[in-house]
Amino acid sequence: xxxxxxxxxxxxxxxxxxxxxxxxxxxxxxxxxxxxxxxxxxxxxxxxxxxxxxxxxxxxxxxxxxxxxxxxxxxxxxxxxxxxxxxxxxxxxxxxxxxxxxxxxxxxxxxxxxxxxxxxxxxxxxxxxxxxxxxxxxxxxxxxxxxxxxxxxxxxxxxxxxxxxxxxxxxxxxxxxxxxxxxxxxxxxxxxxxxxxxxxxxxxxxxxxxxxxxxxxxxxxxxxxxxxxxxxxxxxxxxxxxxxxxxxxxxxxxxxxxxxxxxxxxxxxxxxxxxxxxxxxxxxxxxxxxxxxxxxxxxxxxxxxxxxxxxxxxxxxxxx
Ligand code: DP6
Numbered sequence: 001x002x003x004x005x006x007x008x009x010x011x012x013x014x015x016x017x018x019x020x021x022x023x024x025x026x027x028x029x030x031x032x033x034x035x036x037x038x039x040x041x042x043x044x045x046x047x048x049x050x051x052x053x054x055x056x057x058x059x060x061x062x063x064x065x066x067x068x069x070x071x072x073x074x075x076x077x078x079x080x081x082x083x084x085x086x087x088x089x090x091x092x093x094x095x096x097x098x099x100x101x102x103x104x105x106x107x108x109x110x111x112x113x114x115x116x117x118x119x120x121x122x123x124x125x126x127x128x129x130x131x132x133x134x135x136x137x138x139x140x141x142x143x144x145x146x147x148x149x150x151x152x153x154x155x156x157x158x159x160x161x162x163x164x165x166x167x168x169x170x171x172x173x174x175x176x177x178x179x180x181x182x183x184x185x186x187x188x189x190x191x192x193x194x195x196x197x198x199x200x201x202x203x204x205x206x207x208x209x210x211x212x213x214x215x216x217x218x219x220x221x222x223x224x225x226x227x228x229x230x231x232x233x234x235x236x237x238x239x240x241x242x243x244x245x246x247x248x249x250x251x252x253x254x255x256x257x258x259x260x261x262x263x264x265x266x267x268x269x270x271x272x273x274x275x276x277x278x279x280x281x282x283x284x285x286x287x288x289x290x291x292x293x294x295x296x297x298x299x300x301x302x303x304x305x306x307x308x309x310x311x312x313x314x315x316x317x318x319x320x
Contacts, residue, residue, distance in 0.1 A: 001118065002046040005111035007104040007314035009093070010035040010139045010146065011170060011273060011281050013228040014212045015235045018192050018202060020150075025132045028192070029205040030150045032160065032212050033139045034283070036170060037311030041104035044088040045074075045112040051084035058089045069102075070109060073133035077110055078117050085116070093172075093306065102184075106133040107140035107314040115319050123313070127157045130314075143312035145216050147209070163310035166219050169289035171282040173296040174304040175252035184276040187239065187246045194243040201238045221285060225264075225271035228283070232273045239276075248277050252301025256280035259299045263292060 010033040018028035054074065056067045070087055089105055110126040110133075121129075123141050131138030131148075138155055139146045144163040149156045182190075191198055208231045215223035239246040253274060260272040260282055270284035270292050284292045289307060297305050 001116050001319060002044060003112045003115035003319040004042060004044040004317045005108040005115070005314055006040050006042045006317050007107035007111070007140045008036045008143075008311045009039050009041070009101065009104040010136065011283070012136065012139075012275065013224065013273060013283070014205070014208050014231050015275070016135050016148065017235045017238060018188050018198065019135070022189070024154075025135055026154065027135045027148070027150050028202055030148055030209050031136075031139070032145065032147045032209060032216070033136070034145055034168060034170070035140060035143045035163070035311050035313060036308045037163070038308035039091075039093045039104070039172075039306065041089060041091040041101065041108050042317065043105065043108035043112045045085050045109065045116040046087075047083040047085045047116055049083050051086065054084050054087060056087045056089070059091065066105070069106075069133055073106060073109060073129065074113055076132055077113055077121075077129045078119070082117070085113070102134040103136040103140045104314075106130040106137035109133075110137075110141075111314045111316055115316055124156065126314075128154060131155050131157075141313050144310055146313075147213065160213060160216050163312065166216065167286050168310050169284050169286045169292075170308050170310075171284065171289060171292045171296055172306040172308070173252075173256045173280045173282065173299065173302045174306065175250055175256065175280065175301055176278045177303065180248060180277050182246055182276075187242075187276055190244070190246065191238050191242045195238045195241045197234075197238045197241050201234055204234070221269050225269070225283075228273055229271050236274065246276075249274065250278045250301070252299065253278045253280055255299045255301055256282070256296060259295050260292075263288075263295055268292065 012033045014032040016027045016031040020028040054071045107130045110130045127138040127141040145161040211227045
């Protein structure tokens with residue numbers, strides 16, 4: 001059977017940075033994210049007994065870079081005796097550039113692969129498999145505001161609030177389209193081994209999660225904005241103080257942060273967050289989105305601006 005699934009990337013407001021178990025890819029901290037609606041990755045999986053190995057096509061071109069991680073994820077989910085598969089991936093946004101492309105890719109992959117092999121695992125089980133491939137991917141199985149709890153038995157993802165219950169807009173300022181120099185997996189490990197701030201980052205995360213969870217429950221934008229920016233800047237401080245330092249920002253990243261600061265000083269309900277890449281995500285109340293978009297479009301160095309709301313978790317599109 002051939003199955004196609006779609007998943008949206010998610011943006012962490014309280015970030016996952018660091019692992020407590022590398023082999024099982026278990027995070028060192030919990031995290032809270034929002035799943036987007038307009039950016040997407042579609043994954044088609046078609047097992048084929050004539051294949052000698054998996055084949056991957058990304059946006060119409062054969063690709064070997066992601067293939068080992070994709071194959072390992074399929075081995076985990078389906079089992080080592082599985083039939084090899086043809087996998088096709090299509091995204092409408094730059095990949096490997098700090099826009100959570102691995103999150104949407106692995107979330108969609110698990111849904112499509114399970115259907116293509118006639119399995120019917122629970123969403124929780126798919127999230128654990130996706131998370132093993134890429135920690136942030138577990139959250140893209142869920143829509144709206146999702147919390148990944150890092151329990152002793154593994155991860156558990158829950159929806160804190162649906163996309164409709166507290167609508168939010170995200171304006172993404174693309175400042176560079178090239179793939180990042182150091183991937184998150186390696187960067188996290190360098191942080192753990194060398195950053196003098198790593199331990200305090202881990203210690204403070206539970207408190208940040210509590211504040212953000214309460215802000216989401218109470219729909220308190222100002223409280224969410226303050227804790228999300230603080231958590232983001234702490235994560236980047238951990239990276240900056242690592243050896244070698246990891247600096248994902250460029251001058252346009254900083255210019256976008258200043259634009260957000262200016263908007264805030266004018267009373268606009270907006271805050272920024274930045275992941276392992278130079279793109280800036282400005283999260284705002286939907287009524288502010290047009291103003292935020294114009295301001296970021298006019299910010300020096302911004303190549304493109306994308307606008308999205310909040311969306312649903314990964315789901316099946318087609319199976320035949
Ligand atoms: C900065 O999920 O890409 O986006 O588990 O090694 O694949 P791996 O890492 P990944 O890391 C995401 C890091 C982040 C923060 C976040 O999304 O929580």
